[in-house]
Amino acid sequence: MKTTRYFDASVMARRPYLKAEWIEYVLGNPVHTEVQANGRIRYWAYIAEVDKYLRVVAEPDGETIHNAFFDRRFKSRG
Numbered sequence: 121m122k123t124t125r126y127f128d129a130s131v132m133a134r135r136p137y138l139k140a141e142w143i144e145y146v147l148g149n150p151v152h153t154e155v156q157a158n159g160r161i162r163y164w165a166y167i168a169e170v171d172k173y174l175r176v177v178a179e180p181d182g183e184t185i186h187n188a189f190f191d192r193r194f195k196s197r198g
Contacts (some may be wrong), residue, residue: 122184
């Protein structure tokens with residue numbers, strides 16, 4: 121899994137409970153995606169293990185992870 125320096129230094133320091141397999145699952149099985157104005161791509165998927173939606177933000181290449189967090193405000197749009 122490719123990541124940005126920000127993800128490695130800041131995100132994982134604040135959210136050590138995040139699992140790489142969850143992030144990979146979100147990228148491969150999103151229930152919703154959005155492209156931000158800066159080109160980054162937001163992906164959401166439900167993680168049953170914790171009963172929450174995980175938002176993963178990737179760089180415009182769609183592979184390099186910039187951010188990830190449980191999104192309390194996301195409601196399934198499907």
